[in-house]
Amino acid sequence: MQNKFLGIWIIGASGSVATSVVAGAELLAQRLIEPIGLITEIPEFSEIIFVPFTQMVFGGHEVRPRTSKESFRELSEELHINHQLIERVCPYLDAFQKNIRLGTTIGCGKGVEEAVGGTSQLDTLPLPEIVHQMEKDITDFKKLNHLEQVVVLNLASTEPPIKLGVHTETIKGFEESIRNNHKEVVRASCLYAYVAFRCGCPYINFTPSAGASIPALLEMAKQRNLSHAGQDGKTGETLIKAVLGSMFKYRALKILSWQGYNILGNMDGKVLTDPETLQSKLIAKNTVLPQVLGYKPHTHIGIDYVPSLGEWKVAWDFIHFEGFLGTKMSMQFIWQGCDSMLAVPLVLDLIRLVELSARRKESGALGHLGLFFKQPLGTPPSTHPSDGCWVGDLHHQWHHLESYLEQVKKTSYKE
Ligand SMILES: NC(=O)c1ccc[n+]([C@@H]2O[C@H](COP(=O)([O-])OP(=O)(O)OC[C@H]3O[C@@H](n4cnc5c(N)ncnc54)[C@H](O)[C@@H]3O)[C@@H](O)[C@H]2O)c1
Known part of the structure; x- marks a missing residue:
């Protein structure tokens, strides 16, 4: 893994969870804090090589003018986080800020528009141009930072549910809605997931928004041999x-x-x-x-x-x-x-586990990550219906992840 860097492209880059993830990864990289709450750090899985925090580079899309440093400072004051720790991460948040680009609020609804202070300037463009611009943002980030792999992570505000129709059923229908500029039927989270897959990136949806869960994008991930995980982090x-x-x-x-x-x-x-x-x-x-x-x-x-x-x-x-x-x-x-301190360890684990799946060339929804989500994608219907073991059971989900990681150890896939 030496000299390789993993890019993490965060949608909602100045939010509380996003900035805490970036700050947390940096503090862990500098060994200034303990990896509390991270499954990928427990001794049981110490033989598996997960991407080190020192090899992570962050960028992302945001629609509010506020910087990630402003968000982190405000949060840190509320949580009484040690001032020395805050100062240690500020230069990294400045570097992160340079990698943040304007995103889209198409289909995000009144809740988001009121909270972020209106719609994004990018939304004045037709859909094909919005997609093109966002794709360019990710490919530029990858090139400029000489990254081997970029994982796209949705940490943006929640959107209303998407209405199902031809635009959600097939890739053809979804792409037609973009080509015909049908802004009224699409959701920003689906556009971000679509852009992620077009850029060859695995995708994580930590929010309840549709993201990659519509049939069209589930199909697209499989066709392109890309993995994804979701949805809505199970933290509280x-x-x-x-x-x-x-x-x-x-x-x-x-x-x-x-x-x-x-x-x-x-x-x-x-x-x-x-x-x-x-x-x-x-x-x-x-x-x-x-x-x-x-x-x-x-x-x-x-x-x-x-x-x-x-x-x-x-x-x-x-x-x-x-x-x-x-x-x-x-x-x-x-x-x-x-809220954010519950979410950060899960998000960091998810980044590492999804990067592992990419190294292992896995594709489609990663069912073994159901432990992390309220609405797990890709988990098969009950494996033992006769003995009442249901997919939402936390023990079942833990064993699913554990047996997956045992398999990783056995195949000694390290590099
Ligand atoms: N414990 C947890 O914190 C937890 C648990 C489960 C799920 N979640 C989900 O994670 C997400 C983030 O939570 P948070 O507390 O950081 O929220 P937040 O409100 O602090 O941050 C969201 C960020 O997304 C930005 N944003 C909104 N719409 C956007 C768009 N279309 N494109 C780009 N950026 C956009 C906002 O400007 C804001 O900076 C939410 O959807 C939340 O429901 C959080």
Whole structure:
């Protein structure tokens, strides 16, 4: 791996998670912090060569004028991060800033437009030119930095769900909508995924936006032998749901209702105040329980924006269940997490695991990465339906990843 560099092209480059990922990778590269929360750093997988943090170069698309350094400073103040650490990463955030280009807000909806202060200037161009420009941004980044491989990573604000039609079904239909400048049917996340595949890049979707999940782009990834992973990182309340749901299943206790209320105060929360955009998050969050339990109990998910909370998100969940002789019982939990700090280790692991898949020439949706996502792509339907092992079960997902990595060790694919 010596003298090779991995480029990471981040969509939503000045966001909280994006800037924390870039700063975190640099602090890890300089060995100034511990790799807490990273699966790729645990002793069990130490024989596998994952791309070192010292070999990562970052660039990306953004639609707000604010710089990544401004975002990171604001976040660091809120989280009381050590000043010396902040100063150590500032030069790297400046270098990152030089690699940031203007992105598109086509199809992002009111939630994003209000949060980012309008639509992108790039959107005044016809779709084929927007695609061409974004493709050029990535290829220039690759050339200028002499990169062997670039991974595209979606960390942009959530968009409303995409309406399905001929433009989502086949590559031909999707490309026709671009050629005919049908801006009303496409979504920015799909355009970014399309551009990633055209540039020969694997793609990670950490958001609930459609990205590469539409049939047209699933097909395109396979045709071009490119891998991708998604969607919507499983970092907080939904992670606990995946574990607790398994507990109820393993004890054959029937869940009657699961009510979950979330409050958060950052820009991600602000974007979700738009009812259409909120639907994308609700769909992702609602995927987990039926995939863990094998049935769908009554559920409700509430998400409210509470500005004073900033990066801190709080979830209160009430679970009503039935025990022996039909006795009704309940459990409740409260989860309080720091949004970006929960996300960063997952994103860094995903970058390394997707880069590994590219070295191994894997293609299509990477089902073994279901552990990381609320709405996992590419996981086969239940492998053991008879013994009730469902794809959303966190243990099942962990074993899937573990057996994949055991296989990597056996084939001793190192370089
Ligand atoms: N724990 C977590 O933080 C977590 C967990 C799961 C999913 N996510 C998802 O990750 C994403 C990022 O979260 P965040 O907290 O960093 O949000 P954020 O609001 O801080 O950052 C989003 C960034 O994307 C930019 N952006 C918006 N639309 C864009 C577009 N079309 N093209 C380019 N840039 C665009 C915004 O200007 C902003 O800088 C969100 O979609 C969120 O739902 C986060």
